[in-house]
Amino acid sequence: MxxxxxxxxxxxxxxxxxxxxxPPTRPDQPTGGGPGNTTPGFPGGYxxxxxxxxxxxxxxxxxVNNVIVxxxxxxxxxxxxxxxxxxxxxxxxxxxxxVATRGDTLHGIFETPLVLPDPDxxxxxxxxxxxxxxxxxxxxxxxxxxxxxxxNGVEINAETLQEVxxxxxxxxxxxxPALLMIGLFIWLSRRMASRGGAGGMGNMFGxxxxxxxxxxxxxxxxxxxxxxxxxEAEHELAEIVDFLKQPEKYTRLGGSAPKGVLxxxxxxxxxxxxxxxxAGEAGVPFFSMNASEFVEMIVGVGASRVRDLFKxxxxxxxxxxxxxxLDAIGRKRGQAxxxxxxxxxxxxxxxxxxxxxGFSTEEGVIVLSATNMPEVLDPALLRAGxxxxxxVVQPPDKVGRKAILEVHTRExxxxxxxxxxxxxxxxxxxxxxxxxxxxNEAAILAARNGQDVIIQANxxxxxEKIILGPERKLLLxxxxxxxxAIHESGHAILGLVVPGADPVSxxxxxxxxxxxxxxxxxxxxxxxxxSEAYLRGRIIGALGGxxxxxxxxxxxxxxxxxxxxxxxxxxxxxxxxxxxxxxxGPVSLAAEGGQYLGGQQSGVGQSFSQATLERVDKATRQxxxxxxxEALALLTKHRRELKQLADALMEHESLDEQEVLDATGIPSQxxxxxxxxxxxxxx
Numbered sequence: 001m002x003x004x005x006x007x008x009x010x011x012x013x014x015x016x017x018x019x020x021x022x023p024p025t026r027p028d029q030p031t032g033g034g035p036g037n038t039t040p041g042f043p044g045g046y047x048x049x050x051x052x053x054x055x056x057x058x059x060x061x062x063x064v065n066n067v068i069v070x071x072x073x074x075x076x077x078x079x080x081x082x083x084x085x086x087x088x089x090x091x092x093x094x095x096x097x098x099v100a101t102r103g104d105t106l107h108g109i110f111e112t113p114l115v116l117p118d119p120d121x122x123x124x125x126x127x128x129x130x131x132x133x134x135x136x137x138x139x140x141x142x143x144x145x146x147x148x149x150x151x152n153g154v155e156i157n158a159e160t161l162q163e164v165x166x167x168x169x170x171x172x173x174x175x176x177p178a179l180l181m182i183g184l185f186i187w188l189s190r191r192m193a194s195r196g197g198a199g200g201m202g203n204m205f206g207x208x209x210x211x212x213x214x215x216x217x218x219x220x221x222x223x224x225x226x227x228x229x230x231x232e233a234e235h236e237l238a239e240i241v242d243f244l245k246q247p248e249k250y251t252r253l254g255g256s257a258p259k260g261v262l263x264x265x266x267x268x269x270x271x272x273x274x275x276x277x278x279a280g281e282a283g284v285p286f287f288s289m290n291a292s293e294f295v296e297m298i299v300g301v302g303a304s305r306v307r308d309l310f311k312x313x314x315x316x317x318x319x320x321x322x323x324x325x326l327d328a329i330g331r332k333r334g335q336a337x338x339x340x341x342x343x344x345x346x347x348x349x350x351x352x353x354x355x356x357x358g359f360s361t362e363e364g365v366i367v368l369s370a371t372n373m374p375e376v377l378d379p380a381l382l383r384a385g386x387x388x389x390x391x392v393v394q395p396p397d398k399v400g401r402k403a404i405l406e407v408h409t410r411e412x413x414x415x416x417x418x419x420x421x422x423x424x425x426x427x428x429x430x431x432x433x434x435x436x437x438x439x440n441e442a443a444i445l446a447a448r449n450g451q452d453v454i455i456q457a458n459x460x461x462x463x464e465k466i467i468l469g470p471e472r473k474l475l476l477x478x479x480x481x482x483x484x485a486i487h488e489s490g491h492a493i494l495g496l497v498v499p500g501a502d503p504v505s506x507x508x509x510x511x512x513x514x515x516x517x518x519x520x521x522x523x524x525x526x527x528x529x530x531s532e533a534y535l536r537g538r539i540i541g542a543l544g545g546x547x548x549x550x551x552x553x554x555x556x557x558x559x560x561x562x563x564x565x566x567x568x569x570x571x572x573x574x575x576x577x578x579x580x581x582x583x584x585g586p587v588s589l590a591a592e593g594g595q596y597l598g599g600q601q602s603g604v605g606q607s608f609s610q611a612t613l614e615r616v617d618k619a620t621r622q623x624x625x626x627x628x629x630e631a632l633a634l635l636t637k638h639r640r641e642l643k644q645l646a647d648a649l650m651e652h653e654s655l656d657e658q659e660v661l662d663a664t665g666i667p668s669q670x671x672x673x674x675x676x677x678x679x680x681x682x683x
Contacts, residue, residue: 079107080116080130087135090114091152098155107134108154214287214312221280227273228407229400229432236391237261237278240366244282244318247364258388259356260367262326264374265393268433271370274393275322278368285319287312291328294348302329302348310355310365318364323352326369330377349378356386395431397526398424404432408439415455423459426505426522438462460506469513476516481650483549484509484517487559489645490548491519491541493638494631496666498537503668507645508654516559532580535570539627540634542567547631548642571623572616581619589616641666 090096090110099108113131149156224234243250243257250257263271272288279286287309294302313319329348356367369387371377381387396404401424409420427435441462446454465471476484488507495504502521509517521541527534546560579586589608635642641664648655648663661668 079132079134080128082114082116082133082135084135084138087133088148091148091154094152096149096152096154098157099149100157101137104137104139105134106137107132109133214285214316221283222273222276223280224277226407227270227277228403229396230270230274230393231400233263233274233391233393236389237274238281241278241281244284244320244364244366247318257366259385260369260387261389261391262374262382262387263368263370263391263393265370265372266395266431267372268431269393269395270432271393272322272324273432275320275368275370279320279322282318282320284364285313285316286322287316287319288322288324290324291326291330294329302344303351306348306351306355313365319366321365321367323367323369326371326381327373327376330371330381332376332378349381353380353386395429398428401427401430401435404435405439408436412439412443413453415453417456418454418459419456422456425524426460426520427463428523428526434466438466441465464508464512464518468515468518472511472513474511474516476511480516481509482646483553483557484559485646485649486548486552486642487545488517488519489642489649490544490546490551490631490635492544492645492660493548493642493664493666494541494544494634495519495521496660496664496668497634497638498540500531500534501537501541503657504660505657506654507649507660509649510653515562532574532578535574535580536623536627539567539570539624540631542570543624543628543631544635547628547635551632551635551639552642567624567627568620571620574623575616575619581623583615583619583622638664638666 087096087106087108095111095114097109097111099106101107110131110133113129114133115127115129117127146156224238227234240257240261247257263274265271276286276288289309294305309321313321329345329352331345331349333346333349367387374382374390382390398421402420405420405423423438427438430438438459442454442458445458445462449458451458488509492504492507495501502523504519505522506520507518512518542563543560545563546556549559550556573590574580575584576589579588589612644665645655645660645663648659652659655663657668
C-alpha cells in the first residue's frame, strides 16, 4: 500500500481563530450582573425582567377580580348532607319541593328550611339551618321511591344538577390557559431576543434582521501575522487593506476600490481567517455571516436579511462584509424547479446583486466572500462592479508549511530534536487545518506518554495516525505477517529501483485503520507538473505489493485493493485528462467536476460514443498491464533484496529510510538522479 503524497485535496494555512472578548465596562456602568443590564440598588446586580413585570401585573389583576366577584356576586351556599331516612320523612311531610340526581347522589330543595344539629359542633353552638340538601341513595334502595315523590308533589328534574364551583376556580379555568400561553410567549420572545444579540434579533419579530456577527476593531483582532503560507493571497489583499486605510491615495488619481473580492480555494484553506486578517489589518468593523443563514423556509426573509446586513455595514463604514460559502445562495439562476426553496434562494441572490450594484465607491464598504465551487456561481455575481477580483488561495509549499507550523507551535513546548523543516518536508499535500491538527495530535500523544515537551517522533506517529488511523492491536499469525512484509517490501524495492521514484522514507507492517502495513514515499520537493515517466513510475510502485505476493506465493490476496484503486485512477487520468495515450491522442475526455472539492474525476463524460468508451477502457488496461509486467521484472531481478527487507520488517516492524537502505544494500537514487544515462540496471 502506498501513500499518495501528491494529493490535491489540500487546504490552506492559518492560525486558529481567536475568541472575541467582552468590551471593557464603562465608568458609568453599574457592575454586578452584566454590562448595561443591572439595576442599581440591588445586591449582586439583579437583572430587570419585562416578563416578570407582566406576570406580576396578571397576578394582581386576578386577585382584584376575585375580590370584586366575591363581594358583588356571592356564591350560593353549599348543600348540607342529610341521612336518607330524614330525606324520606321530609318527603312524606311535604317539605321537599324538587330533587335532581347525579349518580347515586340526590340533591334537593326544602320548602321550609330545615334545622339540623351540627355533628362536628359543640353542644353550646347553634344548629345548622339549610334550604338545600343532598343525600346518598343506598345500594339496597327499595322500589317505589319515584311513586313516593310523585304522590307528595315533588318536582323531579330530568337534568343532573351542575356542580357548584367557586368564582375564582371558574375564572382560572376560563382564562388560565390563555394567560399561561401569553406569559409563555412573552418569556420565549425575550429569551430568544437576548440570545440573538443586538444584530441577530433571535425572536420571530426579528426574523428579517441580519444574523451577522460583528467583530469590532477594538476586539482581539487577527492580522496577517497570524496567517502563514499564503503570501500570494496576502499580497492581493494588501491593496484592499491599504485602500481602507488611505482611500485618498487612490481616489486622487481616479481609482476606486473593488466592490467585492472572491476568495477561492479548497475546503479548509482558512479563507475565513484570511478575511478576518484583512479586517484586522485595516482596523474596521467586520460583519461575518454564512450564506446559508440568509435562506429560510419563508420566502422573502433572505432578501430582508441582506438589506439589513448592508444597512448595518453602511452605518459602520468603512467596514467589511464577509459571506462564507457563497455558493449556497449564489448558484446560477433558472436551473432548479421553482419550488419555495429555490424561489427564496433566487430572491436572496437578486437582493445581493442589487445591493452590490448600488454600492458607491465612496461608501467604504467592501464585500469579501469565500467558496469552494466557483464554477456554479451566477455570472452576474462575477461581473465587474460586483466581485471584481478573484483571489485563489493555493495550497502551501514546503516553505509555507514550515511557516504554518511555526505559527501553530508558538505556545507549544518543543524538544531540541524537533526540526520543523523536516516535518514540513514529510507533509506534502497538507495545509493549515491539517497541520494544526498534526500539532494538536502530537501534543496529545506527548501528554499521554508523560512527556514535558513534544519530540520529533511524536510528529511522525501523529502523521501516521492522521493519514491511516489509530494503531490496531491485531494478533496476526506469522504467515499473515510475512505476507504483509512481502507486500510492503515490494512497494519499497520498486521505490528504490524505479528511476525518478519518490524516495522511500518509512516502511511499516504495524496495522493502522484499514491498513495492515504502509510504505511512505516522500518527494524531495513539491511537484506541480508530472511527466508521463513519473506517473508510470508511480503506477509501477503501487503495483509492487501485488507483484511481490504473486512472485513469492504464486497467488493473490485482497491486500492490494487500495493500490488498485490508485492505479486505476492514475491510468484513467493519463488517458482521459492528460492525453498520454497514443490510442486516444491529445483529447480531454474527463468529466467536469469541482476542482476544489476533489470532484474532477478521471472518468469519461457523458457526451462521448460507446466506441470511445471502449477505446478508453482498452488504453487504461494497456497502461496498467505494461506497468505490472515491469514491476514483476524488477522484483524478479531484486528478489534477494526483497527477501532481506521482508526479514528486517519481521524483526523490527518499522524501518526508516536509512534502515531500508542498509537492509537492501541498494544505494539511494538521490545520488544518481541527476546523472545522465543512468538505467535501472546500473542503480
